[in-house]
Amino acid sequence: MKREAAVIPYGKQEITQDDIDAVVSVLKSDFLTQGPQVPAFERTLTDFTGAKHALAVNSATSALHIACLALGLGEGDWLWTTPVTFVASANCGLYCGAQVDFVDIDPRTYNLCPEALATKLAEADAAGRLPKVLVAVHLCGQACDMAAIHRLCQRYGIKVIEDASHAIGGRYQGQPIGDGRYSDITVFSFHPVKIVTTAEGGAALTNDDELAAKMALYRSHGITRDEALMTEPSHGGWYYQQVDLGYNYRMTELQAALGVSQMARLTDFVSARHALARRYDALLAGLPVVVPYQHPDSYSGLHLYVIRLKLDAISCSHAEVFAQLREQGIGVNLHYIPVHTQPHYRAMGFNNGDFPHAEQYYAEAISLPMFHTMTEAQQVTVVATLRDILGA
Numbered sequence: 001m002k003r004e005a006a007v008i009p010y011g012k013q014e015i016t017q018d019d020i021d022a023v024v025s026v027l028k029s030d031f032l033t034q035g036p037q038v039p040a041f042e043r044t045l046t047d048f049t050g051a052k053h054a055l056a057v058n059s060a061t062s063a064l065h066i067a068c069l070a071l072g073l074g075e076g077d078w079l080w081t082t083p084v085t086f087v088a089s090a091n092c093g094l095y096c097g098a099q100v101d102f103v104d105i106d107p108r109t110y111n112l113c114p115e116a117l118a119t120k121l122a123e124a125d126a127a128g129r130l131p132k133v134l135v136a137v138h139l140c141g142q143a144c145d146m147a148a149i150h151r152l153c154q155r156y157g158i159k160v161i162e163d164a165s166h167a168i169g170g171r172y173q174g175q176p177i178g179d180g181r182y183s184d185i186t187v188f189s190f191h192p193v194k195i196v197t198t199a200e201g202g203a204a205l206t207n208d209d210e211l212a213a214k215m216a217l218y219r220s221h222g223i224t225r226d227e228a229l230m231t232e233p234s235h236g237g238w239y240y241q242q243v244d245l246g247y248n249y250r251m252t253e254l255q256a257a258l259g260v261s262q263m264a265r266l267t268d269f270v271s272a273r274h275a276l277a278r279r280y281d282a283l284l285a286g287l288p289v290v291v292p293y294q295h296p297d298s299y300s301g302l303h304l305y306v307i308r309l310k311l312d313a314i315s316c317s318h319a320e321v322f323a324q325l326r327e328q329g330i331g332v333n334l335h336y337i338p339v340h341t342q343p344h345y346r347a348m349g350f351n352n353g354d355f356p357h358a359e360q361y362y363a364e365a366i367s368l369p370m371f372h373t374m375t376e377a378q379q380v381t382v383v384a385t386l387r388d389i390l391g392a
């Protein structure tokens, strides 16, 4: 049976009149960039997470780049991350001239597996090629086992970046993601499909004053107006120095104002996502799918709701189920194609079979629509459509 309805997207922002008013008031103000809104947005991030510093930038990709630079990643170094992530979590290593390698996932949480990490670190230590930076990605918003990852990275002297692009508003061991207890830097994304949006945007959070100062430089050309960072006294009111090579990764005032307005609703966004996840769990019971496992240490931001098909129990293929859902107006997606199988990474020597748990996950996973304004009727439609396709 064909259901006639507009496509239900897999993710979608919510923009209220307050959001619009906030952006319009910036347009009528004196500052479109480098005004008061960016620091105000950064304060909402430090207030929410308890981190000491937050640096807003124009994307999470930029945040990952300046995070790696501040940690001193460069040529001859290695960055490790999970294969099940967006390419940006790995590309930041390449931007710095470092080499990238991966650690397979835990088949239950789909996050980087601490046991696999322990084994790989022991091998790398013996071979004298330990990574300098590990990027831990909180997939779907569920926190990695950060206590274990932190313990291992401390032992080997490895810096940790949390890619929390999916996880703002979530908690780990009862504390907000982004508080930096188990990492050097945490990165958020504010792309419209994520939990909070600034259209494009990202942020890097840290408790370390020196890392924050470095990231501030890299965000804006390597230029400073702070005399303490200069090689000679200021020549006058116009004076600045470029003391390093940076970029223009600044966020605009329009974006930051939208972010401030959205952050006021973050807690509601995440509780709405939890209500949706509970309803999906119930609606999907009895279907030949694996619903997301939630580790008791994690209160997920629930950016994504990923199911895995029990392919042994159904007669159609993963690709067929996906295609039929799309045909019937269900905007499913797949997060993610394992990064090591991308042509750009294959050219570095990676192959199918390198990370079997990640590849098995990829063969079965489908992201169902998940956005905080999703209605019960939409969820019922998604699951009814899936049930028909699976013949369950």
Ligand SMILES: *Cc1c(COP(=O)(O)O)cnc(C)c1O
Pocket (backbone or CB within 6 Å): 058, 059, 060, 061, 062, 085, 086, 088, 089, 137, 163, 165, 166, 188, 189, 190, 191, 200, 201, 202
């Ligand atoms: C979205 C995303 C990014 C990149 O975010 P942008 O803000 O689009 O640059 C990085 N890592 C992960 C895990 C993401 O989901």
